[in-house]
Amino acid sequence: MIELAGLTKRYGEKVAVDDLTFTVRPGTVTGFLGPNGAGKSTTMRMILGLDHPTGGDVRIDGRHYHELTDPLTYIGALLDAKAVHGGRSAYHHLLCLAQSNGIPERRVHEVLETVGLAAVARKKAKGFSLGMSQRLGIAGALLGDPRILMFDEPVNGLDPEGIHWIRSLMQSLAAEGRTVFVSSHLMSEMALTADHLVVIGQGRLLADTSMADFIARNSRSHVRVRTPDRERLLDALHRAGIQVVQGGDGALEVDGGRSEEIGELAARHQVVLHELSSRQSSLEEAFMRLTASSVEYHAHAEPAERPWGADWSTRTGPPPEGTVRDAAPTTVEG
Numbered sequence: 001m002i003e004l005a006g007l008t009k010r011y012g013e014k015v016a017v018d019d020l021t022f023t024v025r026p027g028t029v030t031g032f033l034g035p036n037g038a039g040k041s042t043t044m045r046m047i048l049g050l051d052h053p054t055g056g057d058v059r060i061d062g063r064h065y066h067e068l069t070d071p072l073t074y075i076g077a078l079l080d081a082k083a084v085h086g087g088r089s090a091y092h093h094l095l096c097l098a099q100s101n102g103i104p105e106r107r108v109h110e111v112l113e114t115v116g117l118a119a120v121a122r123k124k125a126k127g128f129s130l131g132m133s134q135r136l137g138i139a140g141a142l143l144g145d146p147r148i149l150m151f152d153e154p155v156n157g158l159d160p161e162g163i164h165w166i167r168s169l170m171q172s173l174a175a176e177g178r179t180v181f182v183s184s185h186l187m188s189e190m191a192l193t194a195d196h197l198v199v200i201g202q203g204r205l206l207a208d209t210s211m212a213d214f215i216a217r218n219s220r221s222h223v224r225v226r227t228p229d230r231e232r233l234l235d236a237l238h239r240a241g242i243q244v245v246q247g248g249d250g251a252l253e254v255d256g257g258r259s260e261e262i263g264e265l266a267a268r269h270q271v272v273l274h275e276l277s278s279r280q281s282s283l284e285e286a287f288m289r290l291t292a293s294s295v296e297y298h299a300h301a302e303p304a305e306r307p308w309g310a311d312w313s314t315r316t317g318p319p320p321e322g323t324v325r326d327a328a329p330t331t332v333e334g
Ligand SMILES: Nc1ncnc2c1ncn2[C@@H]1O[C@H](COP(=O)(O)OP(=O)(O)OP(=O)(O)O)[C@@H](O)[C@H]1O
Pocket: 011, 014, 015, 016, 034, 035, 036, 037, 038, 039, 040, 041, 042, 043
């Protein structure tokens, strides 16, 4: 278990981590999300005692990191895959870690097998691809067979097979009752891997909840309708007092609508439908919705021709700051 209580880190005027209080529990994969610069790496570094908090406290199974004897047997971490002495082989890198933590040499061979690097164990780390370096970093985290594992962007550089492998690994570690805390920017991957989410923005806690609850609370559910009789359907919906939003590819979207109600309305007016489907936002959309106002670094490549609420489904970038939660649906006149 990792427990943060009021954890705070300032760099001069900059508050990188702002009064964070949450607990990472055993038996689940906890995803750690936040926009660039939100404070995820700083938080992880403080958990490992690599940065000193300006305020607050963080404990690993009730103790500070520096109080742990042989810390790799309590908590294994991958923070920076390239932080390896390039002149050392994978085997020697892990052997040095093992010897300084009282871990038997046989664990080096075991973890090299686990991460699929046994065949290149004697090769120098400086020749490793990013994916191989990630695997070596994961081997280092697993070396002490710890009850707690922490990974900062572990799928960075991994190919699809590698991504699938790390997902299965994290889930099996959690199933063994271990604490697994993992950050990632790959939302689709996180949606498949994590059971619980901690989301931060500008150093502050935005959410600490289950994956299902997070998506339900921050997502937009709507019914998507496609019809060749667009004007007649719009007229029928308008008369029934149902607000319609312009979706992508000419589809219509009804916020929070029930597909049964819309289907029956269309049938009563003998309007042909080509599509009638209930949709819920993905984790990525829910994440962007929650963190919209705490994104520090925006790209401004796409001019907003229509209000955000009018074309939610076709946008790929984050919404204009401060508009999402306040955006009223744009009614399409029939
Ligand atoms: N050593 C430092 N000195 C000054 N500012 C720092 C230092 N380390 C981090 N920061 C600042 O603290 C904030 C949080 O950075 P951090 O790297 O923890 O964010 P992050 O969520 O891990 O970002 P990313 O997703 O881009 O990796 C950023 O604004 C960063 O510029």
